[in-house]
Amino acid sequence: MIEVRENVFSEIGTDVNWFVVRDGSDLTLIDAGYPGDVARVEASIRSIGAAPEDVRAILLTHAHVDHMGAANHFHDRYGTPILMSETETAHARREYLQQASELDVAKNAWRPGVLAWSLRVMRAGATQKIAIPHAEAFPTVGALDLPGAPTPVPTTGHTTGHTAYFLPAAGAVVTGDTLVNGHPLLRHAGPQLLPPMFNHSETDTVAALDQLEGLDADLLLPGHGHPYTGSIREAVAKARDATQGRRKSR
Numbered sequence: 001m002i003e004v005r006e007n008v009f010s011e012i013g014t015d016v017n018w019f020v021v022r023d024g025s026d027l028t029l030i031d032a033g034y035p036g037d038v039a040r041v042e043a044s045i046r047s048i049g050a051a052p053e054d055v056r057a058i059l060l061t062h063a064h065v066d067h068m069g070a071a072n073h074f075h076d077r078y079g080t081p082i083l084m085s086e087t088e089t090a091h092a093r094r095e096y097l098q099q100a101s102e103l104d105v106a107k108n109a110w111r112p113g114v115l116a117w118s119l120r121v122m123r124a125g126a127t128q129k130i131a132i133p134h135a136e137a138f139p140t141v142g143a144l145d146l147p148g149a150p151t152p153v154p155t156t157g158h159t160t161g162h163t164a165y166f167l168p169a170a171g172a173v174v175t176g177d178t179l180v181n182g183h184p185l186l187r188h189a190g191p192q193l194l195p196p197m198f199n200h201s202e203t204d205t206v207a208a209l210d211q212l213e214g215l216d217a218d219l220l221l222p223g224h225g226h227p228y229t230g231s232i233r234e235a236v237a238k239a240r241d242a243t244q245g246r247r248k249s250r
Ligand SMILES: [Zn+2]
Pocket: 062, 064, 158, 177, 198
């Protein structure tokens, strides 16, 4: 696990990232990999001299299988609360599903990289039908009483209840899948949106960039791709440009 900023750690699992924020011996875990990443999530926590029991809460950016994989394990084994926006709790319980279907992926299988990627993520549990029955909404409005004082930033679009997390002391923002810095199915690295098939609402995802651009952050911690250092305003501008380019090339 890389310490990307003091007490903020980043780990890459199966083509997806999670983050740990430390305050003394207490941790916040933001996102939780694929179901097949459970051992890697635990190992990443142990690699900084901490224990899975030190996680005070798991924050989910959204309830896609590649971000929620280890959540039930932590809840069942250590009693870890799993927090997200009120809207996303219903998604986590699978009262509905806003995720690219296997058919969506199959229709894109001719694109470079799609086949290798889909085999890799299938091994990590991409097609497992999991739900989080005990998903909880944030207990308070504004900054959370957790290590790093993460502040939820509503960013509806990729999923309706998607949330980014601003980490004020670190000057960083965990952007989840609203703004990524690369993905095996994207041609280039750099701040941009995920391919359209992954976004429940492409229009709303673009609009959600407005929520990010004013944050006092110069470190972007995306759900996919490497952390990006640079002003969030600049990252958002790049993502908007990339989206424009994508529309023209269609
Ligand atoms: Zn997602």
